[in-house]
Amino acid sequence: MTSGIVNISRGFFEDIIRPLIEQHFPDVAEQMACGVYGYGSEALFLDDELSRDHHWGLRVDILLPDAMHRQLGVAILETIVPELPPQYGGVALRDAHVTGHGIAPESLQAFLRRTIGLTDLPHTDAEWLDIPEVDIVHITNGEVWHDPSGEFTRIRHALMEYYPEPVWLRRISHWCRYASGMGIYALNRAALRDNPVYAFTAFSRCIKWSIELAFLLERTYFPYDKWLYPLFQQLPLATRMDPLIVEAVRPETSWERRVELLGALADVLDEKMIELAIIPPHPQFAGSGTSSYRLLEHAYGAILKRLPADVRNHVPCWDQIPLEQFHTGYVESIPIEEWDAILHLTPE
Structure with a gap:
């Protein structure tokens, strides 16, 4: 540091x-x-x-x-x-x-x-949910x-002081939905269809969302992507999660093994949610050969059941909308040559 x-x-x-x-x-x-x-x-x-x-x-x-x-x-x-x-x-x-x-x-x-x-x-709560974390x-x-x-x-x-509890729970539920439904599930289907482009996309997103869930469960705001992993390594949950991530990102790791490792990450996150009483204890689940191990979507559903309607039906903000609005105005206001210089683009 x-x-x-x-x-x-x-x-x-x-x-x-x-x-x-x-x-x-x-x-x-x-x-x-x-x-x-x-x-x-x-x-x-x-x-x-x-x-x-x-x-x-x-x-x-x-x-x-x-x-x-x-x-x-x-x-x-x-x-x-x-x-x-x-x-x-x-x-x-x-x-x-x-x-x-x-x-x-x-x-x-x-x-x-x-x-x-x-x-x-x-x-x-709606204003809180509209803020990009x-x-x-x-x-x-x-x-x-x-x-x-x-x-x-x-x-x-x-x-x-961190999020109000309903906002915190709604964000956790949303990230569970995507880490599972758009992450491990999508990766497994892509691997079964021999679609490596989509497999890499789904795999990378699932790693990112799983790490962001660790921040949420540790009640710590996560940073933008570039610094996500270095700050994740400082979290207590990283002790259990990081070895799984390190193996998963190795070039020689097979897609089948990556699906298993993402399932193990889901188990760690699920156990933490039970420990924090975010979700009640549940039986051990088995996944499916075609749908994979959608454990975090169980958590998604369990959390939604306990949320007030105004929070449950408000989708959290993902993107840096206010910043991009500012950035668009800034870039539009300067000459393209000045913008190229900022980007370190030089004519050959």
Whole structure:
């Protein structure tokens, strides 16, 4: 686990950024929430050498009330940036997270809107279910060094308390349905039909959904796919699940054996759900040669029976819809040449 850049960035904030803002914008200093959080591997303390080819370096994320950001956001940069040193802690500002200066003032409400799709905490189970889980992580991760108003900290801490129980159970049921019905079942059928393309698709999805279920059962928000496995390995359930996953992904493992291993993963998850009283104890089940071992769909059905109708009939959000809405607007707003440069695409 790194991230040295977070520690250097904190020094940059305390020594350089905070004094300048307190000098030029004392009202802003009383309202801003500063730290490293949001997107980027360093906010998860998982950055490495590969992380440094884009949006990596000195970084101070600054959240402001929406009206204050609209009024002063540009003025803050125009005033502060000219007074910054060329480097801090051995890191050049030209290599900063935000090229040239490393500070990123933003509206708190806009930040929340592009992560969880709301401008404050969710107030209903439906609002909770409409939030993409991976983007909750972008609010709760990293570090906050300065938040005198406490507004961002209030939101972070409330989200860290985790899901209301009906929301938690509905998400578990949905993931059980897909890990089983669109995972092990689909893989077995693809293997029987000698369809390796669909087999690889179903196998990969089942591994992903099984890992995400482990996070759910440990009451821990799961991150986006790139960092799913490294953080999964820190969970208690990984002790039993990871050896099965490691064998399953080996190139020499047969499809028949992979189906068996996914069934063993399902057993581990099922046992944990019984231990947590999410589902009642049940008899040992046998699977089918054609349908495989759809054990997690038993859990799906058992959980649905105990859910209130408003939660039971509300499908949880899968995709990063608020982020993609923001991203679409951003990419549309810049020249295609600038977008190509961000992608490290160079004409030959």
